[in-house]
Amino acid sequence: MKMKTQKNHTKTWVLALASLLIVSYSYSQTNFKQSGTTTITIAGTSTMHDWTMTSSGANYNASFEINADGTPSALNLVNVTVPAESLKSKERAMDKNAYNSLKTDKYKEITFQLTSAKIVQKTITCTGNLTIAGTTKPIDVDVVYELKNGNLVCKGSKNIKMTDYKVDPPTFMFGAIKTGDEITITFDVTLAPTKL
Numbered sequence: 001m002k003m004k005t006q007k008n009h010t011k012t013w014v015l016a017l018a019s020l021l022i023v024s025y026s027y028s029q030t031n032f033k034q035s036g037t038t039t040i041t042i043a044g045t046s047t048m049h050d051w052t053m054t055s056s057g058a059n060y061n062a063s064f065e066i067n068a069d070g071t072p073s074a075l076n077l078v079n080v081t082v083p084a085e086s087l088k089s090k091e092r093a094m095d096k097n098a099y100n101s102l103k104t105d106k107y108k109e110i111t112f113q114l115t116s117a118k119i120v121q122k123t124i125t126c127t128g129n130l131t132i133a134g135t136t137k138p139i140d141v142d143v144v145y146e147l148k149n150g151n152l153v154c155k156g157s158k159n160i161k162m163t164d165y166k167v168d169p170p171t172f173m174f175g176a177i178k179t180g181d182e183i184t185i186t187f188d189v190t191l192a193p194t195k196l
Contacts, residue, residue, distance in 0.1 A: 029076065034060040035151060035192035040082055044169075045180040053098060057086030060189055070147050075124055078114035097170040101162070107134045122146065124154075132165040150193065157186040 038060065043052045063077035084104045089095055102110075114128040115138070124143040129136050143156040161181045162169050169179040 028066055030064055030066045031194045032060075032062040032064060032152065032191035033194050034058070035190045038189040039187065040087075041186045042087060042183050043186065044183040046177055048177045051089060051094065051179070053087040053089045053095070055082055055086040055088070058082045058187075058189070060191060062191055064152075066193075070150055072119055072124070072145070072152065075114065075117035075119060075126070078112065078117070078126060078128065080112040082110040084108060084110055094170070101133075101167050101170045103133045107132075112139075130160075130165075133167050135165040135167075137164060148190075152191045153189075154191060155186075155188050157184055159184050 037056055038058055039054055039056055040058050041052055041054045043050065045051070059081045061077070061079045062075065064072040065074040065076065067073050084102050084107065085095075085099055087095075087098065089098070099105075109131075111131045112128050114126055116127045118125045122145055124145060125140060126143055127138065127140050130139045139158060139160070141156055141158045143154050145155075146153045159182055162183060163181050169181050171178050
């Protein structure tokens with residue numbers, strides 16, 4: 001009777017080990033960082049014309065669970081940091097007013113930190129905390145990815161209101177030109193697996 005119990009225990013452990021091996025072969029957790037040129041663009045409107053500011057200085061860190069075919073099965077971590085004054089338009093006066101509104105003398109970075117994510121086919125719905133000018137708000141953003149040579153090319157956009165983050169929409173020409181409250185944040189980043 002005792003020998004039979006020991007055999008059952010051994011069989012249970014063997015099955016558990018086999019299950020772990022199957023899981024480990026089906027996916028692996030991999031860290032990613034941005035590769036090549038990445039862009040974040042903020043686009044808005046004004047009483048005179050539309051405007052954009054673009055940054056190529058963002059820093060991305062991400063951690064995915066990756067299937068054997070290289071596609072992501074889960075997203076566990078995303079941290080994005082954008083130096084606020086890396087955002088540039090074609091006009092210095094606009095940049096200066098934008099930095100004043102963003103309070104860049106005190107708040108040097110715009111950040112996003114993931115709290116949860118869901119992957120359906122090639123769309124990753126990211127939920128996280130966006131911090132602008134010292135104010136943090138939860139947001140959802142859909143990211144569409146494409147697998148290229150082992151890298152993940154990720155694109156997406158999100159509309160937000162500046163006043164939700166206690167940012168006063170910049171004005172120009174002593175208030176004669178006013179920018180709209182709503183802006184669109186668009187990003188295009190290639191994430192490459194990091195080597196240990």
